[in-house]
Amino acid sequence: MTADKERRRAISREAARRRRRVESDVFVDLSRLLPLHPGVGTHLDRPSVIRLTLSYLRTRTLLKGAHPFGNVGMKTEGCHSINQDKKMGDGEEQLGCDGERHQEGSKVSEETNMYLMTLEGFLMVLSADGDVVFLSDNIRKYMGWTQTELMGHNIYELAHPCDHEEVRGNLRLPADEGWCGAKRDFIMRVKSALTSRGRSPNLRSSTWKVLHCQGWVRACPASSAAPCLLLTCQPLPLSHTLLSGQTFTSQHSMDMRLTHCDQRATLLLGYRPEELLGRSLYDLCHTLDTHRLTKHHLNLCLKSQSVSGPYRMLVKGGGYVWAESHGAVIPRNTPSRSRLGVERPLCILCVTYILSGVEEPYLQLSLDQMSHGYPR
Numbered sequence: 001m002t003a004d005k006e007r008r009r010a011i012s013r014e015a016a017r018r019r020r021r022v023e024s025d026v027f028v029d030l031s032r033l034l035p036l037h038p039g040v041g042t043h044l045d046r047p048s049v050i051r052l053t054l055s056y057l058r059t060r061t062l063l064k065g066a067h068p069f070g071n072v073g074m075k076t077e078g079c080h081s082i083n084q085d086k087k088m089g090d091g092e093e094q095l096g097c098d099g100e101r102h103q104e105g106s107k108v109s110e111e112t113n114m115y116l117m118t119l120e121g122f123l124m125v126l127s128a129d130g131d132v133v134f135l136s137d138n139i140r141k142y143m144g145w146t147q148t149e150l151m152g153h154n155i156y157e158l159a160h161p162c163d164h165e166e167v168r169g170n171l172r173l174p175a176d177e178g179w180c181g182a183k184r185d186f187i188m189r190v191k192s193a194l195t196s197r198g199r200s201p202n203l204r205s206s207t208w209k210v211l212h213c214q215g216w217v218r219a220c221p222a223s224s225a226a227p228c229l230l231l232t233c234q235p236l237p238l239s240h241t242l243l244s245g246q247t248f249t250s251q252h253s254m255d256m257r258l259t260h261c262d263q264r265a266t267l268l269l270g271y272r273p274e275e276l277l278g279r280s281l282y283d284l285c286h287t288l289d290t291h292r293l294t295k296h297h298l299n300l301c302l303k304s305q306s307v308s309g310p311y312r313m314l315v316k317g318g319g320y321v322w323a324e325s326h327g328a329v330i331p332r333n334t335p336s337r338s339r340l341g342v343e344r345p346l347c348i349l350c351v352t353y354i355l356s357g358v359e360e361p362y363l364q365l366s367l368d369q370m371s372h373g374y375p376r
Contacts, residue, residue: 051152058133121234128227130155142235144193160189173217173227182217187299187306210236210305236305252348256281256297268354270316283368286312286320300348304329314369319361325352
């Protein structure tokens, strides 16, 4: 009996060893099939291989349902099928097709890199459940994470808890938006691996970075692809030069009343700096655009940084210009006495871009636009 038991145990151990070897070979082959940079797939564990495989399959389903990308995919697949149908004697034609695909791939890669450099941000695709379906590989530059570290995870694991409801609302597709192209524009705080001491791969020790997310919900009834949210994410504040001939800086109290304004406001809007001191930014905003300014103000109070989006700013004498304000809350140096470790806000610093010339210059919508001013 003892010999039989030992023999059965040896057979069982050998079967388990063989099973583990087969599983390992399957995961190695699967990691090689993933469209990753050379050397990345060899360092992935099994859960990461499964996670990235599911993300890749979702991305393929999304691109097949998108008409602009569908033509490219059909062309590539057609070239691939031609290679499969050719005999071994047709090696020159096969190499020619491979060379053509390589040139097309290089051209697409160059265009993609150019778009991402111009964007000053990264691309992100979210499923309706909040899963990260795709991320552009330049995310490491802005957030410290690599593409393979975040793809397949849920956005709620990365976003600030106070922003979960807003993210959930932007992922939701109301009945009146049941078409391809529902626009989204919101501010979200996400965990960043970039710290003052360098890159930290630990989620618990990560910091929060404010992202300006703009994009569209893709949900076509005629397509088999599940609804998803395509976003361009720009970290705030933006890194490009803020000061130019068509911008001016201003300082505000927490209720958006101006406490300081530079001289360029006179050239762009016609108001002297002393005329603007004590005025609320809402007084200079077109009535139909106050909702944009209100959302911008709320994001500043809750998330410390925000972008207003285009709105109309009234010009002295009549008319308005299109403008966009980038704001940040400046904290005090001394922390609050009532709540230790909490920094009290000092002011709001805004950089306003003037996006257009004066439109409808003979239209006066506020007493502030009159040449004699409005008594305070």
